[in-house]
Amino acid sequence: MAKEIIDGQTMTRALTRITYEIIERNKGIDDLVLVGIKTRGVFVAHRIESRLKQLENISIPVAELDITPYRDDMTHEEIENINIPPLDIDIDKKHIILTDDVLYTGRTIRAAMDALMKFGRPKKISLAVLVDRGHRELPIRADFVGKNIPTSQKEKIRVSMKEIDGEDKIEIE
Amino acid sequence: MKRYLILEDGTVFPGVGFGSSIITTGQLVVSNNRTGIEQSVTDPDSEGQIIAFTVPAIGLSGINRDFYESINSQCKGVVIGSSSSATVDGSIPFGDWIETLGIPGIKNVDVRALSKHISEHGEMKASIMDTHDEHAIDQIKALVLPPDLVKRVSTKQSYPNPNMGLKMVVVDLGLKYSILRQLSYRDCNSVIVNYNASPEEIESLHPDGIIYSNGPGDPTDLPNTIENIKVLQKKYPILGIGLGNLLIALANDCKIEPLDQPHHESSLAVKEVASGKIDFVNHNHSYTIDPKYISASDFIVTNICVADGSIEGMRHEYLPIMCVLFEPEAAPGPTDGYYVFDEFIDLIGSTKNQYGGVDRWQ
């Protein structure tokens, strides 16, 4: 039975707060690039970008990263032979902010960083997530977190976003 | 019995007196608050003011003494149109209540014409008296309103509002109790200090965050407080509300300017720039930040007033400072603004995080 723990309004406020924090911690946002992971991470990136635009009147480029080819259980050869579509943005010397909806074990993020490294040499990579649910299996931490939600490993966190699910909310089941 | 509201420019509005029968003079403010007469009259912002309420049938909804925003009222006079001598919940009638507070009132005034006059000619001094001869008008013109409004309303002695959570120091520039209610609701352990409290005094209280409240008067009258802000903002997260916001702006090389039409309304729309969301909040201020200087400063604009485009909220780009010009604690008015307090607590939390503090679960 899914239970709503974060409603739409709280979610949008969390995104606004992440945006303020991004501005606070970077003196100048000119070299920022937002890279959104898979499906919902991309919407998170776009929403942050639109807020940055409203506040600072600067357009930050947003790219999409599909890391499904990079599954954790693939062998080294399989990874070498994968054809990934390149990002359409130059990421050299840029500060990348990776965005995703939920941070759990950290393996998705590691795969994302692997992919990014293939495309160029960014100056810095930071991580922004909507939800951090704990249980990291790799030494990865988020720089910007919307909400920290402690969960047991049996529970599932489900994020709904207006762009694709029709409404904004976060449920736990 | 017949009384008159006489304005500085000589305009006379006749009416019927009620409440206290003393003669009074003050700065006339026209308030469009739909409800919440109790809050408005006990709001320390009303120090030295004669408030004209334009809503009809005042008093019908009853007087609730739990809604007081300060212990004593500093309001100088009350001007209303129509009123009701009976209340819907059996509480004390409006006229009697005003009398127990010792405030003079005048009713059956044509508040519509008054409101129109003030919007055309600006806020001015006024007096409630029993005659309206030449002499009376000269008296008003000659009267100088006291300049040290904040000094009068700020608490002389520090006092606590204890709880178990974050430690907040609230600098009392004329705060409304509802700010403390909102902090209590969020478990904040608050200490309220005088407007002139020194940085050392505040630091000795080990605050997690400092709040500068709303208050009456002109922000340029408080140079000492402004200097204190310059010191404290380097070390602590700060929230500025209303007058507090203006002081913080002045402490950071921004300029302020008076509004064309002062905002005195319990429900005026404010837009959050980042998300485009519109909230309805309580406004009680006559000044705003001059937008020409904002882009050069280190502040970003976070909220604007939908009606006239003026700045209603700002945030420092890298220091943990956030400010709003409206009154997020409402009282009276819609509660859409409560989120400001949550945002300030988030700000404190993330500041701690950055410096290796404890991760807080919200």
Place this chain on the structure above:
Amino acid sequence: MAISDVHNILIIGPTSSDKNVDLSTALYDTVEILHKLGYKTSIIVEDPTSLLSSGEFLDRIIVEKVTGDNILKYLNDYHPDAILPTIGDKNALGIVASLNGKISNIRILGTNYLASLATFKRELFIKRLSQNDLPVINFVSSDDETEIYSFIRKIGFPIIARRKYSNRHFSGWTNINNLFELDNFMALEELEDTKIEIERSIRGFSEYSFTVMRDRYENAALVGTIEDIEPIGIHHLDSNLISPAVSLNDSKLQKLRNYSIKLAQAFNVVGACTVHFAYNHKTNECYITEFIPRLSEETKFLEYATSYPLATVVVELSLGYHLDKVQLDSGSNFNGATEPFVDHITSRFPLWTDPKQKYLGPSKTSNSSIVVNGFSIEEVLNRGALNDKINDNLERYNKLRQLNDDELFEKIIHPTNWMLDVLLEALRRKFEIPVLSEVTSINVPYLVALQNVMDNSAVIRDDEVDENNIERLVEYGIKGVGNSKLLMNSDDIVTKTVVKSKRSIGASGPGFMNHNYFVTSGISNDIEFNDRNKIIVRSPIITSKRDIMVRQFVLLQLVKSIEQNGLEPVVIGREPWTAPLSVRYNVLEIDDPHREMSELNLIPENKIFKIIDFSKFWNLDTSDSDNKNIFQINARELKNVNIAGDTTIKVMVVTDGKNYLAPSIIYRTKKNSQTYEISDFNNFLSVENKDEILTIIKHELDLYKEINIFNLEIVKRNDHWVVTKVYEGMTEDIIRHELASSVHVIDTLVKLILGNKIDEGLNLDEIFKNYDSDYLVTVNEKKFRFMDYDEVNKLIQSI
């Protein structure tokens, strides 16, 4: 911004039922803005004459019974992108609820399947509210005793209970206040398969109504609040209503506001959402009783009270516009993110056509209403419910005086539509206010207001008006001619609003570029007259829905015509006429329930070009003497001969006293027991026919040498025409006479009033020139169809 893939909208229009709210102005505003914004619109209506002037903005009018099947048929035939049900009253919501799953990707604007269904199915409504932590009255429907008693233990007394029989019939609700009454109820005989339904009783709670506007981006504004003087138990529209809800203090107001916004969110209503509350001021209990996700009587009332352009904003929000970036038809931006502030009280008093006393209950019985304004409750009572010129209160007073105390008390316990008069009489007999409040559940301040009114009436009746108490009388809205003169002579008195004028929505004002001044001014401090000559149109109180629609149409056309001819229209009505949004700038509307405008001489005589008086049209009283400046529109019957015939012709004639124009003819004939009525028949008349008719007209109207409109009815008997009826003035037929012709008649009339003359020597074609391109054909009074020239010709051949 606006939803990009909607270009074509189907509007579910009103049915012909008389029970429905008259939303013709809202409909006009809606289709006008859609048209101006570039959308293609079509509408399904049962009776196209109910569209009146809105017709010019619509791309297609489908005349069919407004049912789910017909809508589905239309959707399959024409594939619009979206449906708009918000103007179609309850019927439209019912259709939306029934269309679920059948319309694939056609959008529903404003409301949605869930919200519409919830207005009919109480279980769904309750479930959704409970899920969202909104206060709703719980109820149980069960035949299991354990369940029933457990429920009663949980909610406590007082409760109401009824039985639901297996044939889906219900017994009436019984009030149960204690265990004794409960035992009695439960002990009654039970049939097989009977369920018992129990609900918390909210009888005696105060009733409030909040209307919220919400856009697709979660921005919501509280547009208006209404409170009922009478408590729950009397239908909302049979109660006397007051806006804003002055009896709510800040915390109650914000609580209900938050609930209303949350409900709109819970059902995802975009546009207007009206929520009804039951509130108990003693216990502070609060329940949501129903919600209305469409335009309604409440939104119509609030649009007048606050000047907020509800109808226009509702349709734009449902199309995806932001609340603060709405467009008015004049192309200007409008900031809809305002919670309108009103500095006076607007009140709606229901009216009944039957003058006898009637018992009131949860079902609506009133036929129409009157809306008045004032600064205090006493003032609105004096102008509205206790206004002798409207309600015959003196008569009522006389009747009530004859009742003894017990009989009077019975009328208090069982509320009637004379409630306020009854209470006045009770107060006169020194019944105590707290007792009256306890019995009727009417809040004390209203009773005190009645007491004030009564005390002041005594002053007037005993002729004790002087400069000391005149001001208090003025404050209570008591104004008769004599008193007005007295107050005008004193230079110290505050002249409060005698009448209220509306010039609404300045889309920008000094200093506030986005702030909207909803100016509702009062004489003596606000009304600014310009220099133009004016034509004043006086309109009385109307009670029938049909007449209200006619009045809307006629006034709108008059105003437009007067404006176009260079003068300023001023409409003075005994009740307010809500002008459509686009016209509000051009006309000065003043409502004057006490008819004081003429005495106060506030519009300079030399600026009044003419007064057009409708009072005689609707046959209500008018106390005007013979004034050359007043053009009376009478609907006076000049001739009525009882001759029947199978074929009749109705002719509308406008004359300047010498020459005639007959732009519209309706032809009616019977064949094979079907009756056919064809409008704009001018183009199908032969030259001989036209000549014959013109001769008849000249003959009948020979005696009348003034500017006027006449309606003649001619019957064909034995191959020649006989005049059976002649009416002077505009009759209800003006809306049957098809739109373009009617507009033309009104415009011609205005031009004639301004001094123009009908050209001499017009030929037959010019006299009978008709301006419509579609012909409305009605079969058996029920089936309406639009046909073009050829189709009508074919029809005529066949009959």
